[in-house]
Amino acid sequence: MIALMNGVNAKGSVGGWVRNVFCALRLIIFRSVSYPEYMVIEMGADRPGDIRKLINLARPQVGVVTAIGDIPVHVAHYKDIDAVAYEKQGIIEVLEPGNRAILNGDDPRVISMQDHTQAGVLTFGFSEHSSVRIVDYAHSNEKSNTGRMGIFFRLQYQGSSVPIHLSGVLGRPYAYACAAAAAVGIAHGMHLVDVAKGLESFEPEKGRMRMIPGIKQTTILDDSYNAAPAAMEAALETIRDMKGQNHIIAVLGDMLELGDYSEQAHRAIGKRAAGFCDVICFVGENMRFAFSEAQQSGFDKDRLFHCKDSVAALEILKPLLRQGDIVLVKGSQGMRMERIVERLMANPADAADLLVRQTKEWKAN
Structure with a gap:
């Protein structure tokens, strides 16, 4: 800008x-x-x-x-x-x-x-x-x-x-x-x-709260570039404000490199997401703290999931999607959350133009 x-x-x-x-x-x-x-x-x-x-x-x-x-x-x-x-x-x-x-x-x-x-x-x-x-x-x-x-x-x-x-x-x-x-x-x-x-003349950056049409006429908020606590909070605040008549699904991956602050930060995210989301899927080892916090907040266990990686998350998410859903996808770079976005896009052929980390080197890892 x-x-x-x-x-x-x-x-x-x-x-x-x-x-x-x-x-x-x-x-x-x-x-x-x-x-x-x-x-x-x-x-x-x-x-x-x-x-x-x-x-x-x-x-x-x-x-x-x-x-x-x-x-x-x-x-x-x-x-x-x-x-x-x-x-x-x-x-x-x-x-x-x-x-x-x-x-x-x-x-x-x-x-x-x-x-x-x-x-x-x-x-x-x-x-x-x-x-x-x-x-x-x-x-x-x-x-x-x-x-x-x-x-x-x-x-x-x-x-x-x-x-x-x-x-x-x-x-x-x-x-x-x-x-x-x-x-x-x-x-x-x-x-x-x-x-x-x-x-x-501004055009949205890849992986930074970019709106992408999803399967089943859903809207994906692709924030998969990276994740820190403040950015995660901001993303959640955004989808909270969109709730209205929309069904809100949050797919949240680990926030890496937080050291001694990791558990505290992930628990805060779990509690925040549990306050308004309709479905939450936590992805990664550190997100187990968020999952635990959401459980303790009384979030419906039938709409709360914890997965080790993006492959497992996709198996859970696809059957749950319905027309009009807003799907936030966010996590640290190392979590490769763009893989989830690619599989949920209405037009996967556009991935190279719309998603982060689409070079041969990244795709090979």
């Missing part, structure tokens, strides 16, 4: 969307294409020191920290949650006067990073104090003129407001992503109207 912002800005152009800093370095070193005026780099970390190594290789002028959450992904490799926050804070600490720090105003650990940077700060979120504020958020169960369901909200900044409609996706995380991208655009002198134009 950040790349979309600069893509409509007359002051510059984006040479490409770069997902990993090492891909960016290859571009810089070998100069195989024209060097872009703007480069968007995702700096991920799963071990202490990762981000600080990366910023020494590619020092940013604008740093964006999206979220930490109560139990962040990869926390198993850190001393505690504050250590994860400190790791990500490295992106903000290296910014210089005249640079910009873009921070999630709804996450206490992220917003506190404003005290550790020389850069100007823009915040984004639903809270009233956010620089770029999300308001009037809603989702629609009805298809729009694009032929797809989606989400609607407005972005506000310094008295201006623009409507945003994203079709083919659901969930508040997309609203957050839009607001963060808008803040980056604003940092580069864009007006909110141009921000809205940039977002019009």
Whole structure:
């Protein structure tokens, strides 16, 4: 979404969307294409020191920290949650006067990073104090003129407001992503109207709350890319809001790399899902804690299942599906939950275009 912002800005152009800093370095070193005026780099970390190594290789002028959450992904490799926050804070600490720090105003650990940077700060979120504020958020169960369901909200900044409609996706995380991208655009002198134009060309990412037609005229919410507690909670919140006349089925795989927080996190998910889902299928060893919690919550045992893998889950799910069902599929990358989505799709031939991990290397594992 950040790349979309600069893509409509007359002051510059984006040479490409770069997902990993090492891909960016290859571009810089070998100069195989024209060097872009703007480069968007995702700096991920799963071990202490990762981000600080990366910023020494590619020092940013604008740093964006999206979220930490109560139990962040990869926390198993850190001393505690504050250590994860400190790791990500490295992106903000290296910014210089005249640079910009873009921070999630709804996450206490992220917003506190404003005290550790020389850069100007823009915040984004639903809270009233956010620089770029999300308001009037809603989702629609009805298809729009694009032929797809989606989400609607407005972005506000310094008295201006623009409507945003994203079709083919659901969930508040997309609203957050839009607001963060808008803040980056604003940092580069864009007006909110141009921000809205940039977002019009957005297409759903594979495996990130993407709506896919399913067998028996069901709708699959494919969130199989990965899973952390905050993202799992957000996905559940989304399908809870969709319940209405819809039959809700949650297919939830293990959240990996949570270390000592794993049981706590999985139990919380089990309790949350049991509060409103019609059918729950937990997949994986760690999800036994969620299964146990759902049992203790009094969830109907005839609609509650625990499976060791996706193959077993499919045997249970297919007979249960009925027209109009909403099926959420989510789990960590290592759980390969996209295999479930592929078998439940109305058009499996579209898997290569719609699903994550469809290369020969992934399919062979």
